[in-house]
Amino acid sequence: MGQRTLIVQPADNVVVALQDLKAGEEILVGGNQITLLDDVKAKHKFLLSDLKKGDKIIMYGVLVAIANEDLLKGNVITTANVHHAASGFEVRDSHFNWQAPDTTRWQDRKFMGYHRSDGKVGVANYWLVIPMVFCENRNVEVMRQALTQALGYKSHDKYNDFAHRLSSLYKAGKSTAEILDADFNGADEGLEEPLLPNIDGVKFLTHQGGCGGIRQDSVTLCGLLAGYITHPNVAGATVLSLGCQNAQVSILMDEIKKRDAGFNKPLFLLDQQQIGKETDLLALAIKKTFAGMVDASKQQRQPASLDKLVLGLECGGSDGFSGISANPAVGYCSDLLVGLGGSVILAEFPELCGVEQNLSDRCKDEGDAKRFAALMGMYSQRATEAGSGFDMNPSPGNIKDGLITDAIKSAGAAKKGGTSPVAAVLDYPEPVTRPGLNLLCTPGNDVESTTAEVGSGASIVLFTTGLGTPTGNPIAPVVKLATNTPLYQKMTDIIDLNMGTIIEGTETIEQAGARILDFVCEVASGKKVRAVINGQDDFIPWKRGISL
Structure with a gap:
């Protein structure tokens, strides 16, 4: 029992x-x-x-x-x-002492990654196509249709085949009942053989920003896009600009230089209003992208130490087991990586409500503790002014499965960050520059937060879920960890690892955390996770405002 x-x-x-x-x-x-x-x-x-x-x-x-x-x-x-209800907190003198877990087993462990000129190492090698403004989204979609199939990155569309089969049944005079009774039998045939085997794919980051709103929105968007362009998982990028939008290419270049002063990746900037005809723009963009990808395909994976890894820590569709199984296991994995000199990112500030004192006390620098307090206070105040509040963060699914207050949810969610000192406190979309535990101000929304973590440098995201969610990212593998065994068995097509073993007593938190780090090493060397296999490329920039 x-x-x-x-x-x-x-x-x-x-x-x-x-x-x-x-x-x-x-x-x-x-x-x-x-x-x-x-x-x-x-x-x-x-x-x-x-x-x-x-x-x-x-x-x-x-x-x-x-x-x-x-x-x-x-x-x-x-x-x-x-x-x-949650306790208040204050910035106070702290003498936090931390004993890192034993990392002997991984001291000499390497992963096979892509070394970049700025010293970072990617776990993948993608090419990006990015619009500066929503006006260019259709052109980006045209490029997607042209390039993905021609380059062998389009997966076999089993659902399209199924729809055609249903159409054939209808044309053959079959009844609605017979159509509904048709078996799916959709084999997961995966991707075709890519033309450029050392390029993991070409990804298209469409969005709804770049103009309208306030000018600060465009600066923030450019910062996020710069984070993706300079990301170690990215080989190069093609950027489509309309020309007149708020998010000017000059702002993007300033943000790129902030993140990498010696930036030298291939970057093709195309302005539709300067070039003229849409056909000329797209033909030039496709040619340049193709040529850039051919050159980038010459890059090879090489050994790298684990201190080059940056893990994003995320949860979504959480349940009452999240804080006692998957989250603390991820936390132990985080502590192991920090002990090895790597970096981790804990985000989702509305889901840190009630544990602020612990995190503040763990800040190495008093300035970071004060910044954390200011960011949390400002976020909470704006939520209240909007007629909401952190207390309204738990979703109906959270509540149904045991997370009945935000403080319960938050106390469990914070376990993903382990027990190590806080090395830095970052505001969205600032990049990670220090090894150790980084706190990043983002919403609790799964996709907005995952998008932000990767923009700040996460090379892999560990994503815990108790209810099941398919969230992925265009350039960073998102590893899904089930908090309970029934979920793992029910949704094997989107879940990678089972942490229900902790609930069942067959594995300790420490054993599960070590297993996660071993899996991370495999993913860093090219092992495909379910979100990558499924083509789950979620990308939603946070337009700074109230999003719980």
Whole structure:
């Protein structure tokens, strides 16, 4: 049957149900016999002691909620009987000491990557096609259609084949019932053999920005795009500009130089209003892109040490097991990589609500602690001014599966960052420049945050999920980690690793974290993850505003 309940921290006054529990059951928890007063679904929590209205609910050792009414030991906590609450925090003198985990096993480990002139090492080798403004999106789509199939990067379209088969059934006079009864039988045939085997693909970063809004939006967008162009997973880029938009090419070049003063990758800048005819623009863009990719294909993977890796840390479709299985396992992997001299990025600031004091105390530099406090305070204030707040972050799916307050969700989400000191605090879309744990201000929105982490330098993203989500990225492999075994077994087409072993007691957090790092090494050397195989190229720039 395995372990049925868990107290996460000794100070907690709630217990996590690891399995479905029934009202009336006698549960032995930490030496205390508790009679359950309610049914408690797996992932949800019940009380370890009686509470009065206004009393605090503690989980992960921090305040996560306040009781709305008198509650009894054995009651399940819900959105009806408790509400979100989080402790305040302050910048204070800190003497944080950290002992890195034993990294002996990986000290001499190498991955095979693409070495760039700025000293960074990519885990992939992509060419980018980027519009400076949404007006160029159609031209970019024309280039996508022309180049992906010709270069062998278009996967076999099993769904198109299926639709044609249904059309044939209709033409043959089959009934609606017979059409609905047709089997899919769609084999995953993957990609064709690429013409340029050392180029992983050509990616097209269409977006809805570049003009309108405020001028700061365009500067921020140019910073993000510069982060992608200078990214070590990118060999070169073709940029299409209309010409008159707010996001001028000169701003983009300034942002590129900020990130790489000696930038020397092939970069083709094409201005439609200068060139004239659309056909001339596209013909020139396709020729230059093709020639650039041929030259870039001469690059080869070479050995690199693990300190060259930058991991983005992300969660989406989280559940009540996220904070006790996949997230802490990713956190241990993060600590291992930091111990090896690498970098990790913890983002999603609305999902750090209630754990700010811990993160502030871990900042190496007081200036970073103050910046973190300012960014969190500003984000929270703007959310409140918009009629919302961090307390409204949990989605219906989060709540249904046990994350009933933002503070509960946040305390578990922060586990992805491990226990190491905070090396830097970054505002979107600033790049990672220091090894260690970097805090990056982004929304909690999965795709906006993943897009931002990669723009700041993440070469691989570790993405935990309890409910299942297909999110990927155009240039960085997104590794999906299931928090529970049923999800892993149900969605094998989008999930890479199972962390449900921790819940089942067959693997420790440390063992799972080590397994993740081993997998990261394989991915860094070219192993394809599900999001890459599926062509899941999600790219949504954050237009600075309230997005929880």
